[in-house]
Amino acid sequence: MKSKLEQSSELIEMSAALMRCPICETDLQFQAPRSLVCKEKHSFDLAKPGYLFLARHALKATKYDQTLFEARKRLIRTGFFKETMAEVLAQIEALQKSKLVLFDAGSGEGSHLAFLTKQLQETVRFAFGFDLAKEGIRQAARDFSGITWAVADLANCPLQTGSVDVIVNILSPASYDEFSRLLAAQGILIKVIPEAHYLQELRQFFYQDERQTYSNEAVANRFYEHFDVVYEKRITKQKTLQKEEQVDLLTMTPLGFQISEERKAAFLDSGTNQMTLDHRIIVGKKKADA
Incomplete structure (x- = not known):
């Protein structure tokens, strides 16, 4: 039986043609036993x-x-993002495309992309999950096979131009110029952004200023500037x-990053057990003049 490292090595060998060097932007080629090398001799080992x-x-x-990524994985397993991910999946399935290339831009510890690839099965030719958080990618590689995981900068994405059919960008910063470059002609970008009531219980408990409320209009407007919207939906659940x-x-x-342990304990003791999930899902295609 092949080791996990051998399986990962075989996967990057198969998917190498879709990747490019993040330093000089030339093609990457697989070099046994487990490296990618460009013509300028920049080398990246698995x-x-x-x-x-x-x-x-x-x-x-x-x-x-x-600690953060382990907590995130446990929360995802409870079904906290169930409705959101079901809608993301539905939008990918609506393409009715076989052998698609799927890219999770800002994949964290990999649970969302792993869910999508499991549901889509043979529909996915290759799946890539990239994030700058090394610990998230390390956990993703540990827990989920069959996906090419990489620590990578989304503003300098090591994938070939026009190589991706679907980009998902879930509660993560976007790099729209790169996303436009990466997408195939009929490809789509699916972005999930927080809406006004997302985690409002935390905001109202911890903040007494403008942070009690949230507006995503600036985030949404940036999407509209760069992509033509083909679908939009808001999902709100208690x-x-x-x-x-x-x-x-x-x-x-991140709402908890600046909160003291004492204040967190006070929230946990407050008896609040309801939390609002409030997401906007936006699906877009490259603008005609892009």
């Missing part, structure tokens, strides 16, 4: 957990650490969270 490091520079430490699930939410959301 790490033991099964992911590639395709960022130009070493990364600084951030709050996006192992979710009941157990105390340990609330702990995971506080651990994974």
Whole structure:
């Protein structure tokens, strides 16, 4: 039986033609046993957990650490994002395209992309999950096989021009010029952004200023400037969270980054067990003049 590293190596060998060097932007070729090399001799080795490091520079430490991504994975498993991901899946299925190339831009620890590839099965030819958070990608490679995982900068994406059929960008910063470059002629971008009531219970408890409310209009307008919208839907659901699930939410959301442990404990003791999921899903295609 092949090891996980051998399986990952075979996958990057098959998908290498769709990738390009993040340093000089030339084609990458597979070099046994587990490397990608460009004609300028820039070389990228598959790490033991099964992911590639395709960022130009070493990364600084951030709050996006192992604890955060483990909490995120546990919360996703509860079905907190169930309705949102069901709609994302429906939009991909509506393409009725076989052997598509799927790219999760800002994939984190990989749960969303793994869900999509599992549901789509043979419809997906190749799936790529890229993120600058090394710990997220390390966990994704550890937990989910059959996907090419890489630490990579979305503003300098190591994929070939016009190589992607579907980009998903879920609660993550976007790089629209790169997304437009990457998409095939009939490809689509699916972006999920928080709406006004998303996690409003946290905002109202922790903040007494303008942060109590949230507007995504600036985020949405940037999408509209760069892509032609073909579908849009808002999903709002009340979710009941157990105390340990609330702990995971506080651990994974950036809303909790600046909150003291004492204030978090006070929220957990407040008896609030309802949390609002409020997302806008926008599907777009490249503008005709792009």
